[in-house]
Amino acid sequence: MPTSDVLILCAAGMLVSAYLMVGQKALFTTIRLFGVQSALLGILAATIAVSESRPELFVTAAVTIALKGILIPWFLMRVIDRIGIHREIEPFLNVPASLLVCLGLTVVGYRVSTGFPEGSRGVSHHLIGVALSMLLIGLFLMVTRKKAITQILALLTVENAVFLVAVGVTSGMPLVVELGISFDVILAVLILGVLVHRIVERFESMDVSRLSKLKG
């Protein structure tokens, strides 16, 4: 199978997983889907590392799979287990409506990607298109989900999208920067995990819309 096919398959798989995340209501499945999405990103990075002989991308791939594919999903599931919350996502917008919005966002993302000089055709068109769509879907998820955990997942989806462009289309970031981003992500998740604990302790719920009651 040519490299470009693997890249497109992985990118399309990421888009499908993002889409399923929008349609899912079970919290655990959403987390697993995010894990799959990150694993696909790792495979994509590894494929580029092989085809363009950029060995430093192997580190990126390994870090992505280990950190975002396994560690963060495990950590999030543990947090949910510990605080014992209701395991369903309660979005502000119902599922069919969210799906419709995301459909529009994907079309917009794909359309915009043709405006980039690299994005007019070929593999990079699809990579940029998928990344932009995922970015928009991530932002949409962040706005419409009530639970703090799902907002973390949305943030991580956005992060994956940015990473997809960085790895797939540009000639790559220095390794130091990539490692720095990875540690940023893990720190962000840890801090948000603690934050979720605090929110649940105070309000006995993860619903962030209740934070507005804190106003004096």
Add this chain to the structure above:
Amino acid sequence: MDLALPVIGAVLQSAAMLAIAPLLKVTIKKMKARLQNRQGPPWRQGYSDLAKLLGKEPVRSETASWIYVAGPRVYFAAALAATTLVPVVFAAAPLEAAGGILLLVGTLALGRFALATAALDTGSPFGGMGASRDMTIAALAEPALMLGLFTSALAAGSLNLGVLVRGVVQHGPSFHPSDLLAFAGLFIIVIAETGRIPVDNPATHLELTMIHEAMVLEYAGPDLALVEWASAVKELLYLTLLVDLFMPAGIARSAAPAAVLVGIAAWIGKVFVLAVAVTLTETTNAKLRLFRVPELVSISLGLAFLALAIRFL
């Protein structure tokens, strides 16, 4: 001669599909049982069940009209007719001159309509409930199925399944992102249409949430055998359709014995892989609440629509 070859091919292919379909059902049952640390039914169970049902005398309600009798027969005939429109071992469907995707979807819809009408005929609450539920899901699943099929048709430039598959074999898979989106969408449709677990539970007659089983609850004996057999054929047909559209590698392009053998082996192998995927989905998911099912099907509708939209971008 010109007409004889397709007809012979159609008869052979539909007979083969009829013969293999119960085996597929048992295979999935057996794999599911294995995953739950059970033994599962013996391999011949599918055939034994059909033989048992066919040997019984038909029991029909006194209030039933001819619609009730015709339902299973039309359903069975529609499933059988649909098998002649799909390429299985060869990169050509026996009766592909008759029509393509639209005829296939239409034929399957005709079967569903006949069964739903027949379920309403006796006036039993279960039949009516099952029929209304089946139609609710079908109303969403059918457009998704059409959109998913159109995505592949758009790439090949033809609505005819034979031409479509030959195009994919010739140019190789396109590896456009829309393929994966359409596949994901169609896989959900296959789960929904064949009454597998997140949508319907094929293993029970007791739940109030059942769909297909509620619809055919009134049937017994040979009538029930026809319905069950046709459902099995439909399941095999859907899996074959997925195989044709998205992984046509190995399909026979000539009647040479070697090519045919490879074609048969490839088809069995690929359908088995999909059966494993269906089994895993059934085992790892819980049955959805009925009101959630339209949400699941609308996901597949969205995916299929997206696949089609991305083709143009």
